[in-house]
Amino acid sequence: MVGPTVSLSGLRRADGSASYKCPVTGYDVLGAVNAPVELPARKDALRPEDATIEVFVKPGNTTAGVGEGYVESVLRSVLGSIVLGREKGFPRRGVVITLAIIGGEAVERGDSYLTILPALLHASLLALISAAVPLSMTFATTLLAVTPSGQIVQDPPVEDVANAVSLHVLAFSSKGHLLLNESQGRFDFETWESVREQAASICQGANPRGSDGDTAMDDESKDGTLDNFIREAMEDHLHRVYSWKIESN
DSSP states (O other): OOOOEEEEOOOSSSSEEEEEEOTTTOOEEEEEEEEEEOOOHHHHHHOSSSOEEEEEEEOSSSOOOHHHHHHHHHHHHHHHTTBOTTSTTOTTOEEEEEEEEEESSOOOTTSOSTTTHHHHHHHHHHHHHHTTOOBSOOEEEEEEEEOTTSOEEESOOHHHHHHOSEEEEEEEETTSOEEEEEEEESOOHHHHHHHHHHHHHHHHOSOOBOTTSSBOOOHHHHTTSHHHHHHHHHHHHHHHHTHHHHHHO
16 A cells, blocks of 8 residues: 655744645645744633643635534644643743645535544644654554445545444554544444554554553564654654754764
């Protein structure tokens, strides 16, 4: 399967930016991050010791609605759990993430936003890295659909989504923790457990847990996983940014 296409720091007037395109679903998301920024006094008072995460999702073909509001709340929850909002310069200030959907099948009113949620999450993460926002960990996420025959399909095309019995988006942190579980449709616990195992394999590979509760990882077992893809994108970005320093040493 052809992997996603990403690029970091493509926008000049944002503190950080990233584009993420999934070749299977066709979704293309452009994310921009500005941080830390000043917030209205009312919001400063709500979080006196932490940064406030603001997320805005802009659909490419219409104005934002209820679906965008729902996915913005999911993104705030996940990203708020990894941003180190108490680092120097961030308390009482904001981290503003703007995500524009610039390609792929349009999400119509009433349709599931789970199909584009992984692309939005990955674009947000890479944009935060581009903006040098301090993070406690990274993550990888995937979309899985369960067909009427019981088959589990990764990044299903539009026709499979329409006929799916259930849809699932799961995100795993770089420490092996389940950060997000969003599901819809009809399924039992056994089906969900199969989905979780396959999602964990796609995101991080099948690895036993270490004695500290974290997932034991090695380079060979992580090859081809989404977690490894994110890590390589980070390494390429850092190498490009600091190439002048590397070459001078």
